[in-house]
Amino acid sequence: MGLTLTEKILKAHLVEGEFVKGQEIGIKIDQTLTQDATGTMAYLEFEAMGVPRVKTERSVAYIDHNTLQSGFENADDHRFISSVAKKHGIYFSRPGNGICHQVHLERFGIPGKTLIGSDSHTPTGGGIGMIAIGAGGLDVAVAMGGGTYYITCPKVVKVELKGKLSPWVAAKDVILEVLRILSVKGGVGKVIEYCGEGVKSLSVPERATITNMGAELGATTSIFPSDEITREFLKAQKREEVWTELSADADAVYDEVIEIDLSKLVPLAACPHSPDNIKTAEELSGMKIDQVCIGSCTNSSLLDMLKVAHILKGKTVHPDVSLSIAPGSKQVLTMLAENGALADLIAAGARILESACGPCIGMGQSPNSKGISLRTFNRNFEGRSGTKDGQIYLVSPETAAISALTGVFTDPRTIGDMPEFKLPETFLINDNMVEPPVDEKDMDKVEILRGPNIKPFPQTSPLSDTIDVPCSLKVGDNITTDHIMPAGAKILPLRSNIPAISEHCFTVCDKDFPKRAKELGQSIIIGGSNYGQGSSREHAALAPLYLGVKAVLVKSFARIHRANLINAGILPLTFVNENDYDNINEGDNLEIKNVKADVVAGKTTLTVVNKTKDIEIPVLCELTGRTKDIILAGGLLDYTRESLKN
Ligand code: MIC
Numbered sequence: 114m115g116l117t118l119t120e121k122i123l124k125a126h127l128v129e130g131e132f133v134k135g136q137e138i139g140i141k142i143d144q145t146l147t148q149d150a151t152g153t154m155a156y157l158e159f160e161a162m163g164v165p166r167v168k169t170e171r172s173v174a175y176i177d178h179n180t181l182q183s184g185f186e187n188a189d190d191h192r193f194i195s196s197v198a199k200k201h202g203i204y205f206s207r208p209g210n211g212i213c214h215q216v217h218l219e220r221f222g223i224p225g226k227t228l229i230g231s232d233s234h235t236p237t238g239g240g241i242g243m244i245a246i247g248a249g250g251l252d253v254a255v256a257m258g259g260g261t262y263y264i265t266c267p268k269v270v271k272v273e274l275k276g277k278l279s280p281w282v283a284a285k286d287v288i289l290e291v292l293r294i295l296s297v298k299g300g301v302g303k304v305i306e307y308c309g310e311g312v313k314s315l316s317v318p319e320r321a322t323i324t325n326m327g328a329e330l331g332a333t334t335s336i337f338p339s340d341e342i343t344r345e346f347l348k349a350q351k352r353e354e355v356w357t358e359l360s361a362d363a364d365a366v367y368d369e370v371i372e373i374d375l376s377k378l379v380p381l382a383a384c385p386h387s388p389d390n391i392k393t394a395e396e397l398s399g400m401k402i403d404q405v406c407i408g409s410c411t412n413s414s415l416l417d418m419l420k421v422a423h424i425l426k427g428k429t430v431h432p433d434v435s436l437s438i439a440p441g442s443k444q445v446l447t448m449l450a451e452n453g454a455l456a457d458l459i460a461a462g463a464r465i466l467e468s469a470c471g472p473c474i475g476m477g478q479s480p481n482s483k484g485i486s487l488r489t490f491n492r493n494f495e496g497r498s499g500t501k502d503g504q505i506y507l508v509s510p511e512t513a514a515i516s517a518l519t520g521v522f523t524d525p526r527t528i529g530d531m532p533e534f535k536l537p538e539t540f541l542i543n544d545n546m547v548e549p550p551v552d553e554k555d556m557d558k559v560e561i562l563r564g565p566n567i568k569p570f571p572q573t574s575p576l577s578d579t580i581d582v583p584c585s586l587k588v589g590d591n592i593t594t595d596h597i598m599p600a601g602a603k604i605l606p607l608r609s610n611i612p613a614i615s616e617h618c619f620t621v622c623d624k625d626f627p628k629r630a631k632e633l634g635q636s637i638i639i640g641g642s643n644y645g646q647g648s649s650r651e652h653a654a655l656a657p658l659y660l661g662v663k664a665v666l667v668k669s670f671a672r673i674h675r676a677n678l679i680n681a682g683i684l685p686l687t688f689v690n691e692n693d694y695d696n697i698n699e700g701d702n703l704e705i706k707n708v709k710a711d712v713v714a715g716k717t718t719l720t721v722v723n724k725t726k727d728i729e730i731p732v733l734c735e736l737t738g739r740t741k742d743i744i745l746a747g748g749l750l751d752y753t754r755e756s757l758k759n
């Protein structure tokens with residue numbers, strides 16, 4: 114029986130477990146990446162493990178999220194990360210060099226390799242045939258130390274692409290279509306593999322847009338084959354030597370198959386407040402808009418920017434619209450400057466931002482009250498833009514650019530003829546903003562620069578015999594990590610200070626939660642389905658840990674967040690009967706007797722007694738041998754320290 118591409122790469126990296134779908138497997142990680150908003154914590158964790166040098170083939174630390182620097186905190190974090198990187202064998206991509214996923218694709222990614230990154234959009238690397246997975250910072254720290262990375266052996270979904278995109282229909286529309294079909298939880302436990310003759314018509318940046326936003330499906334990752342188009346891209350990046358041809362076997366067997374005829378797709382938009390709330394641009398056309406933001410790790414490649422520049426050239430942004438553009442990397446920005454396209458963007462009235470995440474994570478450019486903002490980004494969760502009642506629509510760069518000119522939602526197919534946009538034969542290569550680490554023999558000479566905002570990892574404790582605590586919060590379905598641990602310009606600088614950032618935990622849902630949780634001392638949170646979807650930020654587990662949350666009981670979890678809870682030593686539980694969700698209210702006293710003994714014994718069904726309502730509720734506690742030991746130890750850091758001692 115033939116193999117899927119996913120199976121080929123995973124099997125070549127398998128170091129633990131059997132390759133059986135649904136079971137936990139351990140894989141060897143070749144490369145890691147971190148960004149600064151999750152990086153400080155990841156490197157504090159790496160330091161705590163006591164491994165002198167990273168053991169991966171390549172580890173890169175990027176600075177791209179916290180670049181607003183409205184106080185000392187961000188700059189202190191940058192210096193800390195830079196010094197840790199230099200000492201411990203990590204390449205350091207300086208602020209200004211670009212968004213981690215864009216730069217990694219351009220300069221470091223290698224087909225067939227495994228990559229984990231402390232950012233949920235790490236699957237961008239799937240655009241060149243990598244198995245690239247988003248993970249919590251602690252998992253990345255362990256992988257840097259040479260440790261195995263564990264995932265549930267995924268199902269593989271084949272997305273068979275046929276035909277070719279029509280003029281002004283974009284790669285963004287392909288992934289929006291997949292989101293329409295599968296929804297934001299449709300990818301959980303799965304890898305999305307793109308195949309079929311339609312693949313040939315998509316360039317690497319287009320493929321990367323599609324794999325990037327596979328994160329919004331909740332998928333483990335997404336991947337394209339590595340073919341001639343990949344080779345051309347790597348050759349243009351002067352890295353042809355890392356190319357290998359990779360594809361699924363012709364007789365590969367998939368768990369699910371979806372067919373998409375590219376020629377039938379139309380421009381789409383994800384409407385507020387979820388990436389799977391899809392309508393056609395035509396349906397929305399004519400709606401007055403206030404803002405357009407172009408950029409982010411989904412759509413900031415040179416190809417995207419050239420299309421935007423073509424649409425804007427010689428025109429002026431509509432007087433009622435603010436247009437911001439953030440090219441994804443220094444390479445993209447420099448090439449735009451050299452070929453004159455940057456001048457076209459500026460002349461049209463675009464507000465050029467630095468090559469960083471910026472507005473995507475609420476770092477500036479928040480829209481006006483109730484403002485309608487068209488963004489080429491990947492997430493439109495409520496409040497993420499920094500404006501609570503902002504209405505965010507996710508669209509292609511083409512739709513964004515034309516709408517910026519007309520002032521209303523506009524279907525880009527109305528622009529007229531589309532010229533052929535081609536990638537250059539050679540990209541401009543200048544890696545002067547990537548600092549290599551010092552040689553191992555000199556590592557002791559590097560001083561680690563720690564600012565006053567950098568506080569240690571919160572206190573953990575081994576699992577107690579019995580959990581007997583109140584419910585401090587009850588939330589509904591599809592809670593994102595942006596609800597649990599909001600980001601934005603005011604809160605992001607606190608990423609390396611768990612006590613301070615915890616004051617904002619869940620405040621989007623309930624402003625009194627942090628105070629209440631602290632007063633209660635210890636508690637349980639109740640949630641609905643797809644709890645913790647979205648980002649990889651482990652702060653969404655570390656802040657609850659700091660606030661005394663012992664267990665989270667929900668209908669279902671998103672993958673990375675569940676792993677982060679376990680890593681933080683918080684017990685992840687799911688209802689056996691989803692209806693029991695209605696049998697617990699905030700303030701109810703809940704008891705799980707003998708929880709420790711039951712976990713040790715490997716019991717998977719536990720009983721939560723709602724003492725307030727006098728009801729017994731069966732819950733699932735599905736832990737493997739390893740995750741069981743992590744929970745018993747009080748989290749991955751304690752577990753790893755223990756394992757290193759033995
Ligand atoms: C995001 O897009 O939500 C982020 C900010 O990049 C996060 C990481 C973080 O919260 O630091 C992600 O996607 O993992």
Ligand code: SF4
Binds near residue numbers: 409410411474
């Ligand atoms: Fe940055 Fe936005 Fe991409 Fe997250 S989704 S890495 S915030 S650009």
